[in-house]
Amino acid sequence: MPMSFRFEPGKIMQSTEVRQGRSSAQERATRKWPNLRWWIIALLFLSTVINYMDRQNLSILARTIQDDLKISDLQYSYVVQSFLLAYTLAYLFAGRVTDYLGTRLSMAAFIIWWSIADMLTSLSRGVFSLGFFRFLLGVGEPGNYTAAPKAVSEWFPPKERGLAIGIYTAGATMGAAIAPPVIAFLASHFHWRTVFLFTGSLGLVWVIPWLLLYRRPExxxxxxAEELEHIKNYGASESGSEEMPAEGRWNYILKRxxxxxxxxGRMLTDPVWYFYLFWFPKYLTDARHxxxxEVGRIAWxxxxxxxxxxxxxxYFSGLLIKRGIVPVRSRIWVMTLAAVLLPLSPLIHSAPTPLVAVGIASVVAFAHMSWLICLSTIIVDVYPKPVVGTVFGLVAAGSGFGGMLSTNLVGRAVTAYSYAPVFVAMGFLHPMVYLLIRTIRPPKAAAGGAD
Known part of the structure; x- marks a missing residue:
């Protein structure tokens, strides 16, 4: 049978329009986002805000919960210690989990865990159950601080890493800043148990945009293409290696x-920040009455x-790098200035008014966080990317151990004496550790850069 062909211009035009429509839809679906790395940092900032609200809620509600559940100050210190015990132990495997699962999946898993644990705190009936639920919270929360720096190592060149880590870490202090007024407001209108349900639910909502947005740059x-080139080549000579060390992960890490x-350094200096998280609101209510x-109005x-x-x-450590200082040295220069300010701590307890005390405490907190950002960024500067999560976890385990030990000492000092010796001790920790930090040498020091 002879075949016949019919020329139908309408259908050809329609088919062409369909193909063009599909092409346009695909183009829109893969439209590039300018400065995508900073959107990722914005998400990490929010996760850190949530992380700190979920741990800060207990210290703000401490007096209310203690009165309701009949918990003494010493028992309260045991509850805080249970969190810090889990927090310390979890760091030992959180970094390895981060390196194994990758940044995207590990972060999602960690925040889901700790959000559920925070919500479970609303079920507490006494010191044991309260301590148990805070222990579970401590198991999940370290993951934020092993996955986030790994994301920075993947998405940022050395000159931007200090600022990137500073921005997402600012989420911790932002969470701590907004927690007092927000939680005080919620507690004044609802039962304290409702507060834990609210703060815990925030993390579950956060996971959705994270899973949609995060991938490795490549x-x-x-x-x-421009941003990818910027990430890979801008200051690449100063970056940690992309390769796993030949001697293996743990041999390489432990022998350095x-x-x-x-x-x-973190074991001895992080207790200062733990005090401001877990004890300073209590100090204002118990010692400053x-x-x-009123705490909500000034503690922020x-x-x-x-x-x-x-x-x-x-920012300033990055500015020094742009002026020719090698990354590790730029961090240590900023830490020097911070170590000079921290000895102001003993003046807090003797300040004439609560407002003056909060003002001095603000200077101390400013200096400590500048110190912490630079110490954390040194890890990203000197270690190969495949082991960054593990190193962060191991170093942060020292932080947790120091926090756990110091919390017990603070509880005993406050019970037996007052807050005065605590503020005095906190004034000398950073200058002492600085003597060790300044001995760290930059990698490839001979390659150049000002010292």
Missing amino acids: EHPRVS RETWILML LSLA MVYLAADLGCILGG
Whole structure:
């Protein structure tokens, strides 16, 4: 049978329009986002805000919960210690989990875990159950601080890492800053148990945009060629290696003296920040006799100052790099200035008014967070990317151990004496550790760069 062909221009035009429509839809679906790396940092900032609200809620509600559940100050210190025990132990495997699962999946898993644990705190009936639920919270929360720096190592060149880490870490102090007024408001209108349900639910909502947005730069469909070139080549000579060390992960990490210096540094200096998280609101109510509403009105200043310390500490270290200082040295220069300010701590307890005390505490918090940002960024500067999560976890385990030990000592000091010796002790920790930190040498020091 002879075949016949019919020329139908309408259908050809329609088919062409369909193909063009599909092409346009595909183009829109893969449209590049400018400065995508900063959108990722914005998400990490929010996760850190949530992380700190979920741990800060207990200290703000401490007096209310203690009265309701008949918990003494010493028992309260045991509850805080249970969180810190889990927090410390979890760091030992959180970094390895982060390196194994990758940044995207590990972060999602960690925040889902700790959000559920925070919501379970609403079911507490006494010191044991309260301590158990805070232990579960401590198991999940370290993951934020092993996955986030790994994301920075994947998405940022050395000159921007200090600022990037400073921005997401500022979420910690922002969370601590907004927690007092927000939680005080919620507690004044609802039962304290409702507060834990609210703060815990925030993390579950956060997971949705994270899973939609995060990929490694080379795998991300929305990263532009220009940004990818910037990430890979801008200061690449100063970056940590992309390769796993030949001697293996743990042999390489444990034999480096920097690992032990940084771990000891966080063990001795992070208790200052743990005090401001877990005890400073209590100090204002117990020693300065402020009401919960009054604490909410002024305590935020300490955490806002800490926010500024995060961002400016990272910014100024990056500025020094642009002026020719090698990355590790730029971090240590900023830490020097911070160590000079921390001895102001003993003046807090003797301040004539609560407002003056909060003002001095704000300076101390600013200096400490500038110090912490630079110490954390040193890890990203000197270690190969495949082991960054593991190193962060190991170093942060020192932080958790120091926090756990110091919390017990603070509880005993406050019960037997007062807050005065606590503030005095906190004034000398950073200058002492600085003597060790300044011995860290930059990698490839001979390659150049000002010292």
